[in-house]
Amino acid sequence: xxxxxxxxxxxxxxxxxxxxxxADESKWRELVRLHAPYLFRLIxxxxxxxxxxxxxxxxxxFRAFRYRKSYRSKVPIKYWLARIAVRLCYxxxxxxxxxxxxxxxxxxxxxxxxxxxxxxxxxxxxxxxxETGLITRDFLEKLLAxxxxxxRMILILTAVEGLTSKETSGLMGLTTAGVKMRIYRxxxxxxxxxxNVAGGTG
Amino acid sequence: xxxxxxxxxxxxxxxxxxxxxKIKPVPSPDFYCRVACGLQKIGGADKDRSSxxxxxxxxxxxxLVTAAVISVIIVxxxxxxxxxxKLGVDEALFVLTxxxxxxxxxxxxEYSDSNGELFNPDSKSDAQNSIEWSNRICMLRL
Numbered sequence: 001x002x003x004x005x006x007x008x009x010x011x012x013x014x015x016x017x018x019x020x021x022x023a024d025e026s027k028w029r030e031l032v033r034l035h036a037p038y039l040f041r042l043i044x045x046x047x048x049x050x051x052x053x054x055x056x057x058x059x060x061x062f063r064a065f066r067y068r069k070s071y072r073s074k075v076p077i078k079y080w081l082a083r084i085a086v087r088l089c090y091x092x093x094x095x096x097x098x099x100x101x102x103x104x105x106x107x108x109x110x111x112x113x114x115x116x117x118x119x120x121x122x123x124x125x126x127x128x129x130x131e132t133g134l135i136t137r138d139f140l141e142k143l144l145a146x147x148x149x150x151x152r153m154i155l156i157l158t159a160v161e162g163l164t165s166k167e168t169s170g171l172m173g174l175t176t177a178g179v180k181m182r183i184y185r186x187x188x189x190x191x192x193x194x195x196n197v198a199g200g201t202g
Numbered sequence: 203x204x205x206x207x208x209x210x211x212x213x214x215x216x217x218x219x220x221x222x223x224k225i226k227p228v229p230s231p232d233f234y235c236r237v238a239c240g241l242q243k244i245g246g247a248d249k250d251r252s253s254x255x256x257x258x259x260x261x262x263x264x265x266l267v268t269a270a271v272i273s274v275i276i277v278x279x280x281x282x283x284x285x286x287x288k289l290g291v292d293e294a295l296f297v298l299t300x301x302x303x304x305x306x307x308x309x310x311x312e313y314s315d316s317n318g319e320l321f322n323p324d325s326k327s328d329a330q331n332s333i334e335w336s337n338r339i340c341m342l343r344l
Binding site: 025028029033036037040041043044048053058062065115118119134136140141143155159160187191194 | 207210211212213214215217218219221222224225226227228229230233234236237238240241242244245
């Protein structure tokens with residue numbers, strides 16, 4: 001288990017942090033400073049809205065502080081916090097879907113053409129305009145919107161965040177085999193959507 | 203899945219990662235302050251609470267149950283007080299209704315002695331007793 005969590009062992013994390021989980025708030029402030037950037041990046045993979053990212057990161061720390069006695073020192077704190085954050089993101093994504101159903105038909109043809117060009121030639125770093133970047137990101141995320149929240153999260157955690165199936169299964173509370181199966185199905189489904197939208201076989 | 207498809211999908215996720223990293227959210231100093239304040243509040247609330255009410259969600263139901271039990275005990279005590287067997291006739295006069303007092307007074311006259319004969323514990327006659335009781339009732343009503 002520990003071997004699969006190597007990427008969660010942060011600098012400064014380890015034995016000296018463990019007493020934080022039963023001790024005072026000043027040490028928790030250190031913990032927040034240490035892990036907040038990672039949690040922001042992780043939550044930012046699922047949400048564009050900055051306020052949403054901040055709220056979820058804040059709630060992650062509050063929840064961790066409240067339930068600090070349930071922490072097992074066998075796992076790195078970063079992993080434990082990531083797990084709480086992923087659960088919160090999952091709940092938030094489910095709520096968000098109820099409010100707004102995303103549709104690929106909203107996407108402009110220009111964005112489709114641009115994506116097609118960038119996927120074909122593999123030149124992905126040329127776009128530097130932040131506004132265009134936001135539109136492209138929105139478009140890419142809409143392409144994954146047809147997937148279930150769980151499948152979308154698994155795909156992003158593995159393909160974008162670079163976690164292994166084992167790490168993802170731990171964060172999502174699923175079995176490794178279940179995660180692998182979901183990755184396979186979700187990839188196939190995403191590819192089908194990509195074909196339909198970007199048109200053709202590339 | 204064809205190799206071409208795999209490459210295409212890989213590029214898609216690489217592109218998504220690049221676009222996400224471009225606008226990577228970073229915690230502001232204000233965020234750290236808010237979290238610190240929140241942690242202080244949660245910590246303070248935990249210290250103030252006794253072990254009996256250690257979980258905030260349990261406080262309200264327990265308070266309601268305790269209030270309900272206390273109110274039931276009070277109601278039962280109030281209902282039982284006038285009919286307590288410990289009360290004598292003189293004390294009961296102040297709490298019983300006149301009709302009950304009359305019934306009590308009538309039942310008191312029917313005591314029997316060891317020979318089985320009825321006798322009156324008071325030396326006064328029935329007529330005198332009833333006059334006395336009706337006087338008492340009138341006084342109470344006034």
